Amino acid sequence: MxxxxxxxxxxxxxxxxxxxxxxxxxxxxxxxxxxxxxxxxxxxxxxxxxxxxxxxxxxxxxxxxxxxxxxxxxxxxxxxxxxxxxxxxxxxxxxxxxxxxxxxxxxxxxxxxxxxxxxxxxxxxxxxxxxxxxxxxxxxxxxxxxxxxxxxxxxxxxxxxxxxxxxxxxxxxxxxxxxxxxxxxxxxxxxxRNSTLTVNASPEPVKKGATVTVTGRLSRANWEDHKYHGFTGVLVKLQFRKKGSSTYTTLKTVKTDSTGNLKTTTKATVDGYYRYSFAGTTTTPAVNATADFVDVK
Structure with a gap:
């Protein structure tokens, strides 16, 4: 029934x-x-x-x-x-x-x-x-x-x-x-409204001290057209986890643009994992991107 x-x-x-x-x-x-x-x-x-x-x-x-x-x-x-x-x-x-x-x-x-x-x-x-x-x-x-x-x-x-x-x-x-x-x-x-978050750190591998560019996109469900659209104008944390560690450290906070995209840079120091992390709101759940590993030479 x-x-x-x-x-x-x-x-x-x-x-x-x-x-x-x-x-x-x-x-x-x-x-x-x-x-x-x-x-x-x-x-x-x-x-x-x-x-x-x-x-x-x-x-x-x-x-x-x-x-x-x-x-x-x-x-x-x-x-x-x-x-x-x-x-x-x-x-x-x-x-x-x-x-x-x-x-x-x-x-x-x-x-x-x-x-x-x-x-x-x-x-x-x-x-x-x-x-x-x-x-x-x-x-x-x-x-x-x-x-x-x-x-x-x-x-x-x-x-x-x-x-x-x-x-x-x-x-x-x-x-x-x-x-x-x-x-x-x-x-x-x-x-x-369910949320999704992606991340991509490049180049891979990268020389120590060089710049790593980290991009991503925060999206959330649109219940009216049944698609996912970028969540605009909200703050997302860029985090880093050193290889062999289980703890993420926040490097900076980035705001999504008019299409939900994220882009920032940071310096490569050691091998590790980069991810974006969204804390969530009452209307949209918290979400972490699947981390992207960068090998530092």
Missing amino acids: RIRATVAAVTGALALTALAVPAAQAAGGGSSSHRAEIAEVFAQHAAAKTGLRAAATVQGDLNVSFSDFRIAKAIKVGTTKHVSTVVTYTLTHGADVDIASDSFASFPLIYRGSSVTPDSVQGGDAPAICVARTATTATCKGTIDIYPGETDPDLKLRNAWAGTWHGAGIALDLDSEKSALQVDGLGTTLVQ
């Missing part, structure tokens, strides 16, 4: 507008019927919570709450490859909630922007697996599955959305339409 979430602002609160469910659960009405029913549930939540403040919980008839939401600090997303990140959380529920029922499902989401009018929501390909710990608590493990090559306008990532995303938890009883939705306060992660 695949669960993919799209998002809409419905009278000022978070609402799901599409949710795929298994064929077995769709019997009698089809998956589109279930999606419509679930969307209606969330629309009802939204209508009841106009002006929802951050860190609030929208609760339906289903008596559950979420805590201990754990997700990777950062998710690196490229241009085409599917990225999956594990999320764990604790589900607390009433004694009358049967989490082992075929009609019960819970899963994590992450959303970008305000919980009132989010820019985007990303979910998982399947419900979380919840294991009972007590009569009223369960430990759940799900995924966030991101497809940067997605063309659906409701799911397609935008470059401007790189940065901090917030966690949310969902619980549903698909048979009764009972539900609970927590839209804020569960945690955060960085969804970042």
Whole structure:
């Protein structure tokens, strides 16, 4: 089964507008019927919570709450490859909630922007697996599955959305339409545009005391055209590691040009490895180039 979430602002609160469910659960009405029913549930939540403040919980008839939401600090997303990140959380529920029922499902989401009018929501390909710990608590493990090559306008990532995303938890009883939705306060992660970095030091070999020219390029994923483009105007460190050592020393800091290219010079002293190192930002992950060895004669 695949669960993919799209998002809409419905009278000022978070609402799901599409949710795929298994064929077995769709019997009698089809998956589109279930999606419509679930969307209606969330629309009802939204209508009841106009002006929802951050860190609030929208609760339906289903008596559950979420805590201990754990997700990777950062998710690196490229241009085409599917990225999956594990999320764990604790589900607390009433004694009358049967989490082992075929009609019960819970899963994590992450959303970008305000919980009132989010820019985007990303979910998982399947419900979380919840294991009972007590009569009223369960430990759940799900995924966030991101497809940067997605063309659906409701799911397609935008470059401007790189940065901090917030966690949310969902619980549903698909048979009764009972539900609970927590839209804020569960945690955060960085969804970042993946980066690449290259280096080339020349000439090779080089005479001791001569000039070594070190070039390279810093690029990052563009989620809108599914290509990598130069990351311009950012600082990158040129580092050197002497042959036989495991420690890099920063020689200087260089700024990328208008196409993401790097170029600088240094003096050759001993055999060793040159690399560029980018410290990263909230929108773009840190990356080190694969070092280039220079033999000094």
